[in-house]
Amino acid sequence: MSDTSISSDLIRGHIDTIVLGMLDRQDRYGYEIVKEVALMSDGEYELKEPTLYSAFRRMERQRLISSYWGEESQGGRRKYYTITAEGRLAYRENLEDWKRARRLIDRLVSGEDREGR
Amino acid sequence: METIQVYVQGAFAGVPQTQESLEQQAELVADLTARVADLVERGHSEGEAFGIALSQIGDLDELVREFDTTDSSIAEAPQVVAVQTSRLNLHVAVLATGIAAVTLLLLLVVGLSANALRVGHVLLGLAAAVTGVIWVGVEVLSLHRNPDAVSEVPLADRPALVRAVFVWTGLVAASFVLNMFVYRNVFWSWIVWVAAAAVPLGAVVRRRLIGGNHFRGDDSADEAVRVEDVERDDRFA
Numbered sequence: 086m087s088d089t090s091i092s093s094d095l096i097r098g099h100i101d102t103i104v105l106g107m108l109d110r111q112d113r114y115g116y117e118i119v120k121e122v123a124l125m126s127d128g129e130y131e132l133k134e135p136t137l138y139s140a141f142r143r144m145e146r147q148r149l150i151s152s153y154w155g156e157e158s159q160g161g162r163r164k165y166y167t168i169t170a171e172g173r174l175a176y177r178e179n180l181e182d183w184k185r186a187r188r189l190i191d192r193l194v195s196g197e198d199r200e201g202r
Numbered sequence: 203m204e205t206i207q208v209y210v211q212g213a214f215a216g217v218p219q220t221q222e223s224l225e226q227q228a229e230l231v232a233d234l235t236a237r238v239a240d241l242v243e244r245g246h247s248e249g250e251a252f253g254i255a256l257s258q259i260g261d262l263d264e265l266v267r268e269f270d271t272t273d274s275s276i277a278e279a280p281q282v283v284a285v286q287t288s289r290l291n292l293h294v295a296v297l298a299t300g301i302a303a304v305t306l307l308l309l310l311v312v313g314l315s316a317n318a319l320r321v322g323h324v325l326l327g328l329a330a331a332v333t334g335v336i337w338v339g340v341e342v343l344s345l346h347r348n349p350d351a352v353s354e355v356p357l358a359d360r361p362a363l364v365r366a367v368f369v370w371t372g373l374v375a376a377s378f379v380l381n382m383f384v385y386r387n388v389f390w391s392w393i394v395w396v397a398a399a400a401v402p403l404g405a406v407v408r409r410r411l412i413g414g415n416h417f418r419g420d421d422s423a424d425e426a427v428r429v430e431d432v433e434r435d436d437r438f439a
Binding site: 114131 | 231
């Protein structure tokens with residue numbers, strides 16, 4: 086297993102949270118999120134469109150996000166996604182869960198206790 | 203670019219061309235076009251850029267499968283909507299008991315003017331009224347306790363409707379049988395029949411309220427409605 090596929094597996098479970106976090110700041114269209122993820126990860130992680138659009142569809146059904154068609158641009162109209170109040174709530178919860186898990190896993194895998202010994 | 207459209211349409215060729223899948227295709231075409239434009243800007247030829255964009259976007263099969271309505275695991279997923287439970291329940295209780303109460307009152311007045319009523323009829327009517335008041339009271343209390351409760355319910359809850367009709371049929375049969383043994387010379391069980399009709403009436407009212415987009419538990423419902431409605435039409439088509 087190469088380095089990139091390890092990180093892909095680790096990240097896959099957090100796609101929804103990553104996307105919600107980006108929509109929390111502003112409405113975005115699909116390709117914009119793909120570019121943003123590449124930029125923020127310095128190209129170390131590549132979010133694939135099929136994965137992203139599956140996440141969009143799932144979260145739209147769960148009413149965490151909703152969508153609307155924007156203005157005509159080159160190549161057609163862009164579909165924008167916006168976060169709902171429920172989505173914001175889910176995002177905050179997921180973020181807290183992640184922070185707790187990260188602290189815990191850090192301690193467990195490094196074998197250090199709370200004081201770092 | 204024509205090629206992009208052809209590629210995306212080809213990928214979605216095996217699934218029904220619903221509004222939902224057409225929108226997804228349009229979204230992918232716009233996405234790929236922007237990708238190709240970015241690559242051309244960085245100095246690739248258009249043909250090159252198209253090839254690179256396709257390899258970057260990856261395999262579309264997994265996404266396309268989600269639109270395959272013949273795939274039972276997706277097609278049979280029950281359709282649920284979020285509703286404001288407490289508010290909905292109170293309205294259902296008020297409307298159902300209200301309709302049953304008015305009907306019962308009318309029948310009692312008719313019976314009274316025809317001199318066909320005994321004291322027992324009035325007492326039973328009062329008992330029915332008390333039951334109705336208790337039902338509404340319970341819903342008022344739970345609204346006060348948790349005014350913004352939201353939960354997911356099926357859009358068309360057939361089992362609940364069938365259950366309610368069963369309950370009503372059961373009560374009608376039980377009271378009819380009881381009537382044959384208790385005060386058998388007076389026909390009193392019809393009051394139970396009318397009052398108990400509030401149960402199936404409640405199920406019908408609930409279904410109509412949910413179906414009519416009332417008490418939806420989502421403050422972004424207005425924005426979501428356009429896309430949601432399109433999706434719903436597809437699934438019932």
